[in-house]
Amino acid sequence: xxxxxxxxxxxxxxxxxxxxxxxxxxxxxxxxxxxxxxxxxxxxxxxxxxxxxxxxxxxxxxxxxxxxxxxxxxxxxxxxxxxxxxxxxxxxxxxxxxxxxxxxxxxxxxxxxxxxxxxxxxxxxxxxxxxxxxxxxxxxxxxxxxxxxxxxxxxxxx
Numbered sequence: 287x288x289x290x291x292x293x294x295x296x297x298x299x300x301x302x303x304x305x306x307x308x309x310x311x312x313x314x315x316x317x318x319x320x321x322x323x324x325x326x327x328x329x330x331x332x333x334x335x336x337x338x339x340x341x342x343x344x345x346x347x348x349x350x351x352x353x354x355x356x357x358x359x360x361x362x363x364x365x366x367x368x369x370x371x372x373x374x375x376x377x378x379x380x381x382x383x384x385x386x387x388x389x390x391x392x393x394x395x396x397x398x399x400x401x402x403x404x405x406x407x408x409x410x411x412x413x414x415x416x417x418x419x420x421x422x423x424x425x426x427x428x429x430x431x432x433x434x435x436x437x438x439x440x441x442x443x444x
Contacts, residue, residue: 319386331380334373340382341370343389347403347419357422358382384428388418391435410434 319339322330344354355365358378368374374382389402396402409415412434421427437443 319383321390327383331376331383333379334376335379335382336370337365337368337372337374338370339386340365340374340378343382343385346389347406349419357385359423381423384425385422388422388428388431388435391432391439395435395439412437 319327319330319335340354340358343349344351349357351365352362355362358365358374358381360375360378373379392402392405396405406419407417409417413421413430418431418434421431
């Protein structure tokens with residue numbers, strides 16, 4: 287079940303990648319999340335990330351709230367009800383951390399932010415002509431998306 291290619295339009299550059307602060311004894315940005323050790327990421331997921339992280343990723347990828355809720359495996363109504371500062375449950379937080387890691391990997395592969403985002407919406411040969419965005423909803427498919435990025439990183443296209 288793939289996501290519609292309709293991406294939400296918003297004003298200004300959503301690709302500027304601003305810092306989003308979260309308190310667990312220290313300020314943490316989206317970029318810093320993926321550089322944490324697996325043990326630290328597990329603790330972040332257990333404590334939960336704020337919805338503001340999900341909203342930022344939603345804006346960067348140009349997704350609707352419904353599409354983002356599908357990626358986080360929560361109902362759209364639950365996602366809508368949460369305020370920006372509300373904490374996501376551990377499963378959704380783990381999912382969000384995995385997506386942040388993939389976006390971080392894509393940042394290493396694509397210098398241009400627009401190319402980076404566009405790649406997620408293009409059918410990829412090595413993914414069975416599926417779009418990476420449609421494969422971010424579970425760990426098995428996320429691994430495939432990371433492998434596809436790794437192949438690109440090493441000059442293997444397809």
